[in-house]
Structure formats: structure tokens, C-alpha cells
Amino acid sequence: MKIGVLALQGNFENHYNKILDFGKTPVYVKTKSELSKCDALIIPGGESTVMSKMIDFNNLRQAIIDLKDEINIMGICAGMIMLSSTKGYNNLKTLSIMNFKVERNGFGRQVNSFKSKIKFLPSNNDINVSFIRAPKIKTFSDKNQCIAKFDGNPVMLTDGRHIACSFHPEFSLNNDIYEYFTNLVKVS
Numbered sequence: 313m314k315i316g317v318l319a320l321q322g323n324f325e326n327h328y329n330k331i332l333d334f335g336k337t338p339v340y341v342k343t344k345s346e347l348s349k350c351d352a353l354i355i356p357g358g359e360s361t362v363m364s365k366m367i368d369f370n371n372l373r374q375a376i377i378d379l380k381d382e383i384n385i386m387g388i389c390a391g392m393i394m395l396s397s398t399k400g401y402n403n404l405k406t407l408s409i410m411n412f413k414v415e416r417n418g419f420g421r422q423v424n425s426f427k428s429k430i431k432f433l434p435s436n437n438d439i440n441v442s443f444i445r446a447p448k449i450k451t452f453s454d455k456n457q458c459i460a461k462f463d464g465n466p467v468m469l470t471d472g473r474h475i476a477c478s479f480h481p482e483f484s485l486n487n488d489i490y491e492y493f494t495n496l497v498k499v500s
């Protein structure tokens with residue numbers, strides 16, 4: 313099982329190392345040919361407007377969209393924004409792979425970053441995670457299921473194939489979220 317980590321911008325190295333520690337095979341993805349070798353893709357946190365531009369610059373937009381029914385994608389923070397169908401921000405063209413909308417920096421700006429325990433519902437464990445300029449989910453369709461909440465707010469969604477996550481699981485010692493994601497991946 314090869315887990316791609318989109319490595320155009322942002323916090324990709326921590327995911328790569330996490331996947332290695334977790335005993336799976338990570339692959340940095342910067343090109344279509346690297347993407348085509350992957351069974352799954354993590355879109356990391358970073359800055360969604362820059363990531364949106366870099367995805368176009370590297371000719372990856374249509375390639376990712378074309379694979380949306382074949383591979384599993386986990387979008388973290390800026391990656392969550394890219395997976396969403398959010399509209400109305402300058403320089404941001406999301407991939408609209410999942411049907412939900414967010415408010416960017418909805419949990420506050422950089423100075424308001426914080427660590428907190430969230431309840432990860434599939435394993436019923438409390439996990440310590442970081443919220444860094446995290447997007448807040450505003451609406452989501454009933455195709456999505458909320459699988460983690462913080463302070464009454466949904467902070468993680470899945471449509472059964474993809475996962476979108478407001479916070480950063482890659483700084484946590486807990487691997488429940490990576491396990492949940494890799495369990496979705498069916499390798500033919």
C-alpha cells in the first residue's frame with residue numbers, strides 16, 4: 313500500500329514520517345506520475361491559496377479530481393479546505409471532492425492556535441491534536457458523517473472514501489486517525 317503525501321507546500325514532511333513510523337509506505341507526490349503510483353493521498357496543512365495555485369502550476373488539479381472515485385484522500389486543515397466545496401475566497405479554487413463548506417481560520421488566526429483533546433468517534437478515544445488557523449465546518453451534506461467533534465463543532469468528516477479534518481493529527485502520538493484512513497484503502 314502506497315500512501316502519497318502531496319508535497320507542494322505546507323506540512324508534508326510530518327505526514328511522511330508519521331506514515332513511516334506507522335509501518336506503511338509513504339510517497340512524496342509532486343507530479344502526475346508519482347500520483348498514479350499511489351493507493352491513497354494525504355493533502356497536508358499549509359496555506360490553501362498557495363496550495364491551490366501550486367496544484368495548478370504542477371498540473372495536478374484534473375489528475376486528482378479524476379482519481380476521486382478510485383483512491384482515498386485525507387485532507388488536513390488547508391487540505392480539508394482543498395477537498396471542500398467552499399466558494400468566495402480570492403485565489404482559492406477548491407477541488408470540490410467532498411460536499412461541505414468551511415470558514416477559513418474559523419477557529420482563530422495563528423496567535424489563537426491551540427492544542428486540545430478531541431473525541432475520535434470511531435475508536436472512542438480522546439486524542440491530543442493541534443488546531444492551527446483551523447477551518448471551521450459551516451455546512452455539510454448528509455453524504456458526510458461527522459467522526460470527531462470539538463466543543464460541539466464537527467471537526468472531521470468522512471463520506472466513506474475520503475476524510476477531511478480541521479486539526480493536525482500528525483503531531484499526536486496517537487495513530488487512530490491514520491489507522492482509520494489506511495483501513496479505508498483497498499489495494500487491488
Ligand code: GLN
Binds near residue numbers: 388391416445
Ligand atoms: N488557514 C489556513 C488556510 O486557510 C490553513 C491552516 C493550516 O493548514 N494549518 O489555508
